[in-house]
Amino acid sequence: xxxxxxxxxxxxxxxxxxxxxxxxxxxxxxxxxxxxxxxxxxxxxxxxxxxxxxxxxxxxxxxxxxxxxxxxxxxxxxxxxxxxxxxxxxxxxxxxxxxxxxxxxxxxxxxxxxxxxxxxxxxxxxxxxxxxxxxxxxxxxxxxxxxxxxxxxxxxxxxxxxxxxxxxxxxxxxxxxxxxxxxxxxxxxxxxxxxxxxxxxxxxxxxxxxxxxxxxxxxxxxxxxxxxxxxxxxxxxxxxxxxxxxxxxxxxxxxxxxxxxxxxxxxxxxxxxxxxxxxxxxxxxxxxxxxxxxxxxxxxxxxxxxxxxxxxxxxxxxxxxxxxxxxxxxx
Amino acid sequence: xxxxxxxxxxxxxxxxxxxxxxxxxxxxxxxxxxxxxxxxxxxxxxxxxxxxxxxxxxxxxxxxxxxxxxxxxxxxxxxxxxxxxxxxxxxxxxxxxxxxxxxxxxxxxxxxxxxxxxxxxxxxxxxxxxxxxxxxxxxxxxxxxxxxxxxxxxxxxxxxxxxxxxxxxxxxxxxxxxxxxxxxxxxxxxxxxxxxxxxxxxxxxxxxxxxxxxxxxxxxxxxxxxxxxxxxxxxxxxxxxxxxxxxxxxxxxxxxxxxxxxxxxxxxxxxxxxxxxxxxxxxxxxxxxxxxxxxxxxxxxxxxxxxxxxxxxxxxxxxxxxxxxxxxxxx
Numbered sequence: 001x002x003x004x005x006x007x008x009x010x011x012x013x014x015x016x017x018x019x020x021x022x023x024x025x026x027x028x029x030x031x032x033x034x035x036x037x038x039x040x041x042x043x044x045x046x047x048x049x050x051x052x053x054x055x056x057x058x059x060x061x062x063x064x065x066x067x068x069x070x071x072x073x074x075x076x077x078x079x080x081x082x083x084x085x086x087x088x089x090x091x092x093x094x095x096x097x098x099x100x101x102x103x104x105x106x107x108x109x110x111x112x113x114x115x116x117x118x119x120x121x122x123x124x125x126x127x128x129x130x131x132x133x134x135x136x137x138x139x140x141x142x143x144x145x146x147x148x149x150x151x152x153x154x155x156x157x158x159x160x161x162x163x164x165x166x167x168x169x170x171x172x173x174x175x176x177x178x179x180x181x182x183x184x185x186x187x188x189x190x191x192x193x194x195x196x197x198x199x200x201x202x203x204x205x206x207x208x209x210x211x212x213x214x215x216x217x218x219x220x221x222x223x224x225x226x227x228x229x230x231x232x233x234x235x236x237x238x239x240x241x242x243x244x245x246x247x248x249x250x251x252x253x254x255x256x257x258x259x260x261x262x263x264x265x266x267x268x269x270x271x272x273x274x275x276x277x278x279x280x281x282x283x284x285x286x287x288x289x290x291x292x293x294x295x296x297x298x299x300x301x302x303x304x305x306x307x308x309x310x311x312x313x314x315x316x317x318x319x320x321x322x323x324x325x326x327x328x329x330x331x
Numbered sequence: 332x333x334x335x336x337x338x339x340x341x342x343x344x345x346x347x348x349x350x351x352x353x354x355x356x357x358x359x360x361x362x363x364x365x366x367x368x369x370x371x372x373x374x375x376x377x378x379x380x381x382x383x384x385x386x387x388x389x390x391x392x393x394x395x396x397x398x399x400x401x402x403x404x405x406x407x408x409x410x411x412x413x414x415x416x417x418x419x420x421x422x423x424x425x426x427x428x429x430x431x432x433x434x435x436x437x438x439x440x441x442x443x444x445x446x447x448x449x450x451x452x453x454x455x456x457x458x459x460x461x462x463x464x465x466x467x468x469x470x471x472x473x474x475x476x477x478x479x480x481x482x483x484x485x486x487x488x489x490x491x492x493x494x495x496x497x498x499x500x501x502x503x504x505x506x507x508x509x510x511x512x513x514x515x516x517x518x519x520x521x522x523x524x525x526x527x528x529x530x531x532x533x534x535x536x537x538x539x540x541x542x543x544x545x546x547x548x549x550x551x552x553x554x555x556x557x558x559x560x561x562x563x564x565x566x567x568x569x570x571x572x573x574x575x576x577x578x579x580x581x582x583x584x585x586x587x588x589x590x591x592x593x594x595x596x597x598x599x600x601x602x603x604x605x606x607x608x609x610x611x612x613x614x615x616x617x618x619x620x621x622x623x624x625x626x627x628x629x630x631x632x633x634x635x636x637x638x639x640x641x642x643x644x645x646x647x648x649x650x651x652x653x654x655x656x657x658x659x660x661x662x
Contacts, residue, residue: 026475026479028479029479029483029486031482032478032479083440083444086440087437087440087441105418106418109414109417109440110414110418110481110482110485113414113443113444113447114474114475114478114479116444117447117471117474117475117478118471120451120467121467121468121471124463124464124467124468129460129461129463129464132455132460132463132464133455133460133463136451136463136467137455140448140451140452143445143448144357144448147363147444147445148357148359148360148445151441152360154362154437154441155360155362
């Protein structure tokens, strides 16, 4: 997906990747700093810092001072990936061994800790002192919310009853608020009004929610050739996604029987049969259309916030294009 | 030791403990925030925030604005304890189950992460924007150094050859720099000059080094009734302390034979014999006097930095008294 974003914003992607190359996390002990270089070097879309620059670009053409604070969101994001992979015991990240697999759990804990420190350092670089209190307050609030989201996600694994509202709140915290903050950061640093910064943040949160729901949907209905993850992976892991929770809430007796037969039975005796059966329930309840409707709701709400920004429409085009590409909707 | 400090600084200890009661780390999910309240509630000397207030008191009588930033050092310190206990697989902290024992490893990782965020939040509360960049830069640098110290400490466990210089650098990073920063923070927030803030920081680093060496010494020569930890614990765990490293560097053939017979043999067949044998080597090489001499060097250097502060001598008394009590030297 790197190429997709680079197509929309070739200059900004280049700017970010060049700046990423110059980051100095530290040298000694190597067991502390090598894992940081390793995970940051695994690539990825660099979506969050790109959002910061796009958020700033609405209000200024002078983006250079925003670059290093923008990278704080990428370092923070990778810190959460590093610790989440350890907590989830994930063996692979972007097709490569995770840090706790390649080194060990203690290295993963401590390298992650120092990444969070480095994120704060980057965040405050070149930021005018008058803006610092607000930038710091918003970042810390967002960082704590991301931790809350991860904790809810882990709690849900062992909870028998999770409501759809709880699920949406979890993905808002775990995924969406950081996208919102990345945009808001760009606005704040570019001198936007509080109202505009707030609209941008809400635009980002909406896009983040839509993006996560689309991810849930692709797990079931995605094209195995382009999805990048195992199709049906959430179903096999009994992951409480929007699709499963909605199906559980709406299931009639027959569907409830199917869900009861398959969900929560680990290890899975027949993976193909399980994916097929659960997908059958989703189809019967029209879960796909319901999910798409909710994605569209969030997308429309996002566009509304974009519209309300006190900025000429022409300046909003790159951000709108990125949102469309993120959701792969060529509207 | 709480009572010791409270005797020196009853008003400041009270002020800190009252402020600690009012800290709101967050509520939901409880599995994220309960462990923070738990570890912060286990007590402890509250040494670091006390140092911040004492550092500030040299330059101002208006300590109220310093209280919440001071608590950032305590929250940060407890964050490091929480993650270190997990990495060291320690079962107990202040006689109570550690967080990863009482909850689990994932809760310990994530609660620790959010504590680091809360430390940054507290640090910047009420701080004049003009001071923020420096305060943040110094805190982040210190935080990264503490992580480096912990990583060196873990590395040393499996390294066969650790030099005394490497060991002293490790305890400087792991323990001493945070004491130095706590004092420096008080100075910065109270409007001290850069030179004075720097002297205070170096005073704190020296005291921290002396304190850690004294801890090494008490492990071998301490009074079991007052030490608070198992006497001989470092010896039994083959911990590469200043005492062991010095003994290894100075051992003649006979002592080298004894060290070779006992050090690195795990599990320990006869704990009493091991402690006795190693202590015998230390006695033969006069390790106790050598350690005390180094502690005294650091202490004298600390006093020199205190002396150089451009502050009336009377104002320095509480800090000097605290240092004396910390090292239990009634000079």
